Amino acid sequence: MDLVLFTLGFICMIVGILGSFLPVLPGLSSCWVGLLLLHLTKAVENNYWLLGITLLLTIIITVLDYVIPAKGTKKFGGSSYGVWGTNIGLIVGILAPIPFGVIIGPFIGALAGELIYDSKNHKRAFKAATGSLLGFLASSFINFLFCIIYFGIFLHTTWEYRNILF
Numbered sequence: 001m002d003l004v005l006f007t008l009g010f011i012c013m014i015v016g017i018l019g020s021f022l023p024v025l026p027g028l029s030s031c032w033v034g035l036l037l038l039h040l041t042k043a044v045e046n047n048y049w050l051l052g053i054t055l056l057l058t059i060i061i062t063v064l065d066y067v068i069p070a071k072g073t074k075k076f077g078g079s080s081y082g083v084w085g086t087n088i089g090l091i092v093g094i095l096a097p098i099p100f101g102v103i104i105g106p107f108i109g110a111l112a113g114e115l116i117y118d119s120k121n122h123k124r125a126f127k128a129a130t131g132s133l134l135g136f137l138a139s140s141f142i143n144f145l146f147c148i149i150y151f152g153i154f155l156h157t158t159w160e161y162r163n164i165l166f
Contacts (some may be wrong), residue, residue: 006158009037013151020144027143033057038154043161054150066090067140069106071166072135078114078128085113086132087135094158106132 016031032054032107039046069090070083078086089109093101114125 002043005037005041009034009154012037013091013147013154015146017144017151020140020147028058028061028146028150030121031147031154034154035150038157044157050153054153057146061142068139068142069132069135072131072133072138073106073110073128074131076131076134077124078110078131079117081113081117082110082128082132083113084127085109086135087114089132090136103133103136106136123126140145 012030012034016026016027016029016034019025020032021026035054036051038044039051066087070086073082073086086106086109089105089107089112090102091105092109093103093105095101096105098104107129111125111129114128115122118124
């Protein structure tokens with residue numbers, strides 16, 4: 001049973017790393033489930049502090065995934081219309097069956113929101129939409145970074161208990 005849990009945990013780690021770039025796959029939450037599965041094996045001692053801290057970080061970063069693109073819009077001079085457009089575009093981009101919808105959605109949403117706010121200032125609208133895109137890319141990078149850290153914890157724990165697991 002330990003080998004099955006380890007294998008499922010490893011698969012969750014790979015899915016999580018891929019999910020930090022591909023929005024259709026769960027990213028950091030999948031990596032956390034991989035850590036949980038590893039710690040559910042009889043071979044690995046339960047480290048509730050590690051699981052608790054990584055769960056808290058996963059929740060915080062998941063919330064920030066939705067906040068950072070909106071803050072990027074605001075930082076680049078966007079109005080509340082652009083922020084709302086970013087959030088609506090992000091939701092539509094996730095649900096839309098188009099390639100890169102989660103990247104295109106917030107950009108187009110922020111652009112549309114800013115153009116609704118001031119249809120004559122295309123430069124400002126494009127700048128705010130660029131802020132939304134940069135916010136999304138920053139969020140994806142943070143997600144990827146923490147997925148790699150979680151994978152490192154997974155590998156370190158596996159290496160530490162390799163004689164018992166295998």
